[in-house]
Amino acid sequence: MLDFPLWKRISLWAITLLLALAAIPSITSLSGVDLPEWADGPEVNLGLDLAGGSHILLEADPSQVAAQRLETMEENVRGLLRDAEPRIRIGDVSTANERLSFMMEDASEIDRAREILTPLINGQGLVREWNLAVMDGNRMVLTQTEQGLDQAVTDAMDSATDVVRRRIDDLGTREPTIIRQGDTRIVVQVPGLEDPQQLKDLLGQTARLEFKLVDANALPSDIAQGVANPGSELVPYADDSDFAGQFEAVRRLGGIRGDSLTGAQQSFDAQTNEPVVSITFDAQGGARFAQLSTENVGRRFAIILDDEVISAPNFNEPILSGSAQISGGFTVESANALAISLRSGALPVDLTIIEERTVGPDLGRDSIVAGALAMGVGSLLVVLLMIATYGRFGVYATIALGFNVLMVLGIMAFMNTTLTLPGIAGFVLTIGAAVDANVLISERIREERRRGRRVVAAVENGYKEASRAIYDANVTNFIAGVLLFLFGSGPVRGFAVVLIIGLFTSVFTAVVLTRMWVAGWLRDKRPAEINV
């Protein structure tokens, strides 16, 4: 047990020094000292609770994806059956109860309709997207398959993640982290942010822009009562618009979606000098917008953003340039935010902020200082207690403790893990617990000496007999640590990381290293008596 050949000593020292030195870039950077480039290396990341920043958890509602698919399906079914040769007439179309159902005017057309709709039902992917059933001989009912919907939700979340990334990049923040979590969630972490509200506004805006024709036949009295003509729907005006609180009746189908934009800029209206957003369509979108405006000169259309009407101007003339201007009660800031959102594309689903953790940069700085101070004083007390109680063995324990702290930090830097505020508590706990192994060993040596064993045998037995309990205790701590890691997110996970790494390093430093030192001392001095 006390035999340490040269190769063993060299490799133990090499591991110790390598990992301890790896802590230096983190320590210097925490205390604000710049290292020369040759000495620099990986550092621990600071968690948002120490560095300052925002952690935002966004969630999408999958039922919204389902509703949108249903609406698209309705539009496609109507289009295909209308364009069929000869035209297939349907009626009593309903999208209630999450299914699309319609009546065939001529029941004998069912098979032809089924054939026409087959590509839509099968979809383009590997899974069948819709189920088709025929009821009462003349009613076709389309329901979404579970796999089809799951696939649609996954696609929507993938593209939502991209949109979120583009928007945050547009803000010019440094090193944002954007990760999909589970089926319907996105985690956004942005360090050191001046104005978290700006970020939240940007993420909260779906930016689904639609141009729909105003239903000119709607009676104001009907609108006031909340009744829309068949084929029309009532859309509220946005709170910031000039007609807040009122509704507009628009044609449900036949509009244009604003997801085919190539550009969006905040600018000012040439006449009123009011902030506006200028948008440019891509070729396809421009052509459709030109067609819509040509066919409807003199009629009003509603510009709808996220299911709220911003404004409802006239098509004064055909708009063939492929660009347009959106106005309606903007401030420069809100126009700018909308421009960013439109540039980065609409979110395919609404995202709701369901959790936010924001820490200002000053608070984090204060926490590091207070934590480091408390850690220093705590270490000092532990060291005093250990040396006063175990003498030489306490000194060994102290040196081991120093290496232990450095090695934990070094490993964290190598593994690119994050130090959080609870992680500081983890360090302090590790300091208090790491010397426990030395307590057990030293006490056992005391005991063996009392039983009359000679020095070398007592030390050897001390390490051997204490190891069992040290091993068991560390395994139980490890179990708790792993559960802590699995359970926790963010800050709590940082706590678990420090505890788990600390378990491994403390066994190494407190058991292996001290044994090497004690062995060296026994070999050199051959003491007949030890004071422990």
Add this chain to the structure above:
Amino acid sequence: MKLLKLVPENTNIRFLKWRVPFYIVSLLLIAASWALVLTKGLNYGVDFAGGQEITGTFLEEQDAPIGELRDTLGTLGLGEPVIQRFGEANQVSIRVRLPESAEGDPAAANRIATQIIDTVTAEHEDFRVDSNNTVSGKVSGEFREKSVYALLFAMLAIAAYIWIRFEWQFGVGALFALFHDVSLTLGMFALFQMEFSLQIIAAILAIIGYSLNDTIVVYDRIRENLKKYRKMPLPELLDLSVNETLARTVMTSLTLLVALLPLLLFGPASLFGMVAAIVLGIFVGTYSSVYMAAPILVWLGVTSNSFVPEETVAERQEKKARGEI
């Protein structure tokens, strides 16, 4: 140099003599803890209750206008906001629980947070938001569920490990000691109505790991002594084991305590609850190692044969029956 010996050598305290009264007291304490948790309830922070906790500094004022904040924020119709000093005199924490109307509306929490910040900054331009924790009802519900599972699973997994390494009686003893530690910690949080957050769950999970260190040391010695003194009556043997390891039990807890004490006294304000829970857990855990985990072995019927393979016991009895021994 004369070394410090906090625990004298060769103590002979008869811990086991009072095991029945100690057990009754401990069981009563566990029952009282759960009664408190169930009647008074835990003071859930935003992590578990949903809502928001905002901390901030009034940069140009000596003292935070707490009374005034209470009045202005009270009129927002968000229920009773909890406004406290947090750290320095010009720093406050504003905690608002999610109103019941927010149920099923995941966006409500974030909207209310914005409303609070806007209201405060409208009257005090020098108000700097230091932190903002906003948790919707959905997320807080998930946290509650996850916490319960994590605690239960940690206790069971560790007890199972002790069972494998020792004997089933020791596993049951460890589980009981852990249950005692967790119950009393929860009870204290219910009694003093300290804010109960995710950090506290993390602290309890750490306690579950560390409070067992002492138990393992005692159990390890019991196992050793069971093999060594095969004829010694169990209560006597347990007393001997606890006494022999007493210095260790005290010292290992003490090193943890002195390391944590400065963090408790002048560490970051937002760590106070977590560190307090760990410190509390260390006390409770040390007590339970000595007074709970060891004595229960008497009732669970540990014998010196517990660590001899069963077949050997059976063989011995057979031999005895045949009159060979």
